[in-house]
Amino acid sequence: MIKKASFLISNTDYKKCPPPTMPEFAFIGRSNVGKSSLVNMLTGNKNLAKISGKPGKTQLINHFLIDDIWYLVDLPGYGFAKVSKGIKSTWEKMISDYLTNRENLVAVCVLIDSRLDPQKIDLEFITWCGENEIPFILIFTKSDKQSKTKTLGNVRKFLDSAKEIFGDEPDYFITSSQNGEGKVELVSFIENEVQEYYDSHR
Template identity: 70%
Template sequence: MIKKARFIISNTDHNKCPAPDKPEFAFIGRSNVGKSSLINMLTNHKDLAKTSGKPGKTQLINHFLIDDKWYMVDLPGYGFAKISKDIKSTWEKMIADYMKSRPNLVAVCILVDSRLEPQKIDLEFILWCAQSDLPFVLVFTKADKQGKTKTDANVRAFLDKMIEMFDDEPQYFVTSAEKATGREELTTFIQNEVQEYLDGN
């Protein structure tokens, strides 16, 4: 489990991010997917990441240092409809520049709303990650918001799309920020990856 988490820095420029000397895990998803709530749940901090009922709250690259060993990075959500095209393209460039410039980026945790059928914008972002050779895992959120049968069906439909696209299904986690579902599985995965990274460097 995560014992310590502290905010380090916010940036719009990937060149001003912390030195890439620790393994890093980026969290990103469609706006309003529950990213801040998930980060707070994983770190056991009520307000480490600022939550909001309004999409588009995160507008910067936010670095948090976890257990003095690795970085958790909170990225702006994609697909926020109510912002201008200029801001949208600035955000997209900022995210792409950051992701492609961090040699210490171990995995992109792509958050997917488990209440929804597969969304085109999520599939497009995943494809972009794959084409950019960025390692990713899927994190299904809000699993407590409907019955298990519905969650399972939506997760399965999404994984079937992944098999269609890649002939394989990626590693995935089903979570609920409210009930702390998936916390142990996701933090164990990250901690194992952190150890592997540290052993290899």
């Protein structure tokens, strides 16, 4: 489990991010998907990432150092944030430059709202990741907001859509920031990937 998490630096340019000497996991999703809450739940620090009811709060590439051995990166959300077209295109360029150029990026953690049917924007984003050979995993959020049956039904619909695009299902986790569901499994997955990263870079 995560013992230590601290904010490191915010940037608008991947070239100014910390030296790519540690494995990195980037968290991204539609605006208001519950990203900050999830980051805080995973790290056990409810004040680490800023939570806002207002979509579009994260506007920078935010690096957090975890247990002194890996980086958690909080990226701006995509989707319906009420910002100008100019800011939106700047964000999009910043995110795509970061994702396609960051050599120590192990996986993009794509957050999906488990209360919704598959959203076009989420499917477009994972398709873009696939086209650019960027590894990703799916994290379904807000599982506590409805019945388990409804959550599993929506997850299944999304996985079926992803399977149509890729031919197989991506790795996925079902989470709740409220009751901690999925925390152990997701952190274990990341820790295994971190270990593999160091083993292969020896």
